[in-house]
Amino acid sequence: xxxxxxxxxxxxxxxxTSLTIQCQVDSQVTMxxxxxxxxxxxxxxxxxxxQGSEATYESGFVxxxxxxxxxxxxxxxxxxSNMSPEDSSIYLCSVGVARDRxxxxxxxxxxxxxxxx
Amino acid sequence: xxxxxxxxxxxxxxxxxxxIINCAYENTAFDYFPWYxxxxxxxxxxLIAIRPDVSEKxxxxxxxxxxxxxxxxSLHIMDSQPGDSATYFCAASPRNIxxxxxxxxxxxxxxNVKP
Numbered sequence: 001x002x003x004x005x006x007x008x009x010x011x012x013x014x015x016x017t018s019l020t021i022q023c024q025v026d027s028q029v030t031m032x033x034x035x036x037x038x039x040x041x042x043x044x045x046x047x048x049x050x051q052g053s054e055a056t057y058e059s060g061f062v063x064x065x066x067x068x069x070x071x072x073x074x075x076x077x078x079x080x081s082n083m084s085p086e087d088s089s090i091y092l093c094s095v096g097v098a099r100d101r102x103x104x105x106x107x108x109x110x111x112x113x114x115x116x117x
Numbered sequence: 118x119x120x121x122x123x124x125x126x127x128x129x130x131x132x133x134x135x136x137i138i139n140c141a142y143e144n145t146a147f148d149y150f151p152w153y154x155x156x157x158x159x160x161x162x163x164l165i166a167i168r169p170d171v172s173e174k175x176x177x178x179x180x181x182x183x184x185x186x187x188x189x190x191s192l193h194i195m196d197s198q199p200g201d202s203a204t205y206f207c208a209a210s211p212r213n214i215x216x217x218x219x220x221x222x223x224x225x226x227x228x229n230v231k232p
Contacts, residue, residue: 004160042206043161043222092160105151106220108160 002027002095004109012115018081021112023093028073031096034066037111038089046091049076083116090114120144121209123223131231136194138226140207143188147209152181152192153222155204164205165192197230204228 003026013019023032034046047057047068055068069077080087090111098104123140130136140150151166167174167181167190174181180193194201207223 040225040227042224045220094160105163105166106153106161108162110158110160 002097002107004093006093006109006112008112010113013083018079020077020079021091023076025074025095029095032076033094034078035092036089085116088116120221121223123207127227129229130197134197136197136228138192138205140223141189142209146211149210150190151208153206199230199232202230
């Protein structure tokens with residue numbers, strides 16, 4: 001299993017500012033992901049952040065808006081840049097842990113709830 | 118295009134009743150079908166998962182039924198309890214479980230179990 005801690009748990013931000021969300025995992029993991037969950041909606045993958053390589057962004061998400069760092073196997077940050085009210089959402093850090101060659105599990109942090117005014 | 122379609126959007130069940138949530142998919146490359154449970158203010162947590170080589174998997178009060186030919190799978194919660202009140206997400210991913218970036222989530226079902 002993996003225990004994931006995210007900071008901040010929630011924040012209220014002003015339009016045009018940037019916020020960095022931190023994700024700490026209690027074990028070394030190769031595969032780390034950042035998801036967005038808008039109120040009452042499903043989970044949308046923003047990017048994959050594997051240590052030692054540049055983050056890979058999904059369609060609709062760009063590095064200038066959501067820069068990601070992955071300095072080691074237990075830590076990552078996601079920055080939401082130049083925020084607008086449309087960025088108000090829950091941002092979830094996730095790690096993938098393979099149990100064997102056929103099964104694996106995604107573990108999620110508790111999320112960072114951002115409100116942009 | 119939504120890869121996994123989930124219904125209903127919300128569900129109200131009396132305590133002791135059966136909660137049923139349905140999901141459908143089109144991509145035949147999907148080979149792993151987990152269900153996640155999310156309580157308010159928490160991240161999603163894996164509840165139960167199935168692979169298409171079996172038609173049913175049961176863990177306690179939670180059962181996944183899988184219909185490969187219809188490309189549908191469902192979650193059944195027997196003897197539903199107020200503590201089961203949460204949002205449930207189905208998901209699907211293709212073969213090669215290491216492709217965690219290829220998890221596709223349904224839109225979620227908010228379950229409310231009335232005492």
